[in-house]
Amino acid sequence: xxxxxxxxxxxxxxxxxxxxxxxxxxxxxxxxxxxxxxxxxxxxxxxxxxxxxxxxxxxxxxxxxxxxxxxxxxxxxxxxxxxxxxxxxxxxxxxxxxxxxxxxxxxxxxxxxxxxxxxxxxxxxxxxxxxxxxxxxxxxxxxxxxxxxxxxxxxxxxxxxxxxxxxxxxxxxxxxxxxxxxxxxxxxxxxxxxxxxxxxxxxxxxxxxxxxxxxxxxxxxxxxxxxxxxxxxxxxxxxxxxxxxxxxxxxxxxxxxxxxxxxxxxxxxxxxxxxxxxxxxxxxxxxxxxxxxxxxxxxxxxxxxxxxxxxxxxx
Numbered sequence: 001x002x003x004x005x006x007x008x009x010x011x012x013x014x015x016x017x018x019x020x021x022x023x024x025x026x027x028x029x030x031x032x033x034x035x036x037x038x039x040x041x042x043x044x045x046x047x048x049x050x051x052x053x054x055x056x057x058x059x060x061x062x063x064x065x066x067x068x069x070x071x072x073x074x075x076x077x078x079x080x081x082x083x084x085x086x087x088x089x090x091x092x093x094x095x096x097x098x099x100x101x102x103x104x105x106x107x108x109x110x111x112x113x114x115x116x117x118x119x120x121x122x123x124x125x126x127x128x129x130x131x132x133x134x135x136x137x138x139x140x141x142x143x144x145x146x147x148x149x150x151x152x153x154x155x156x157x158x159x160x161x162x163x164x165x166x167x168x169x170x171x172x173x174x175x176x177x178x179x180x181x182x183x184x185x186x187x188x189x190x191x192x193x194x195x196x197x198x199x200x201x202x203x204x205x206x207x208x209x210x211x212x213x214x215x216x217x218x219x220x221x222x223x224x225x226x227x228x229x230x231x232x233x234x235x236x237x238x239x240x241x242x243x244x245x246x247x248x249x250x251x252x253x254x255x256x257x258x259x260x261x262x263x264x265x266x267x268x269x270x271x272x273x274x275x276x277x278x279x280x281x282x283x284x285x286x287x288x289x290x291x292x293x294x295x296x297x298x299x300x301x302x303x304x305x306x307x308x309x310x311x312x313x314x315x
Contacts, residue, residue, distance in 0.1 A: 006126035008088045009315030010048040014121040017041045017308040018114045020099040020300070021106035021154035022184065022276045025225075026236030026267035027217040032176075033106075033154030033161045034276075036184060037300035040097045040110050042072060044118045046315060047090035059097040059107070071108065075115025078145055079138075085123050100296075102192030104270035109151035112142050117156075117307045125314040133309055136173075143171035151270065158306035160225050177226030178302055185287045187275040188296040193249060198271035202244050210239040225278070232265035232278050242268050249273035251292070259290055 020038040024030070040059075047053075054066040054073070064070065072093060080087055095114075101107045120133045139156040143149035149163035149171035156173075163173040206214075217237050224235040245268070246253045252273040259266035259277060264287050269276040277287050284299055291297045 006083070006085050006123050008046045008085065008122055008126055010046050010088075010090065011313050012122055012125045012315030013043065013045040013312040014118050014125075015041065015043045015310045015312055016114050016118045016121065018110045018117070018155050019158065019303050019306060020110055021151045021270075022104070022186065022274075023106065023148075023150040023154075023270040024238070024241070024267065025221060025276065025278065026238040026242075026265075027214045027240070028150070028162070028221055029214075029238070029240045030148045030150055031163055032218070032221065033150040033152075033163070034184060034278075035154040035158045035160075035303050035306055036105060036186065036298075037303045038098050038105065038298065040095070040099050040107075040114060042096070042114045042118060043094040043312070044076070044122065045092045046088045046122065047092050050089040052090075053092045054095070055093070056095045056097060059099060060101050061097070063101070071111040072115040072118070075112040075142075075145060076119035079116040079119035079141060080123065082137075082141060083120070083123055085119075085126070100188055100274075102194060103188045104193070104268065104272045104274040105186065105188070106151035106155060106270060108195065109142065109146050109155050112145050113138065113152055113155040113307055116141055117309050121309045121311060125311060130311040130314055131309055135307070138307070139173055140171055144169070149173060154306065156306045158303045160302065162222060176222055179226055179229050181280045182225065182229055182302065183279055183281045183284050183299060184302060185277040185279060185284060186269060186298040186300065187255060187277075187291055188298065189251060189273050189292070190294055191273060193271065193273045195271040198245055198248055201248055202241055206240060214239040229278070229280055233260065233263060236265045236267045236278065238267060245272065255290065255292060259287070262290065264290075
């Protein structure tokens, strides 16, 4: 992002909606993401009165911080630093969250993308191009802040995304074709699992044979999602991360095992503990029938677009 001269005027306001996401989809570790039709919404207003006001309704209410450490605000500050915009003295954030926290549905990436798009949207009101946001730049910054691009890219662009990093760590993303009959089903347990804890048990090295097998399935996954959903059961087989984390979410892995034994393309959603199934639409009810007691079952669809910005006022 290049630096611009912009002063945010009191009264400027934007609203941002960002979808949840599922990462990995089995073998696509840290590279493949799928947007899910569960949306967080946040309205950000530059206020004439100094100070910060953060309100949160829905998921995370009463648990997430309401001060300068709020993740949406931290992402906004990072985006403004990228484009050379001073943080305004007064801000109000009104967050309405639907994405479950700590369930492997990309809630952190959703918050980061929300903050970046909101910040760039507000900057656009001061640049004479209200509502014009560079989504590629937003996705790249979100990947840096998140530490991996899979969730963030799906939340920015929607659909199913494939991301990679260059030797400097900079991320790039392409959207994959999605078969018209493909439907995600998500089983979300009552328990939570932090991404940091889930990553802490991953091995530092894997066998060459496992890496080769995983590479083949990741390539098949990119093909099956768009053109051949009949291959999704094989395409979602993973050799890198799920078995290593079985002890962190044994109930989730037991559900994956049952679903796959019944012929459904099941995988851990992101870092878990939710379980994702990619299935043809006529089989959704058969997949739902495997829900354990007390788990939420969602069939949210795959949105064709990602983050949405609405300019409410330019100040």
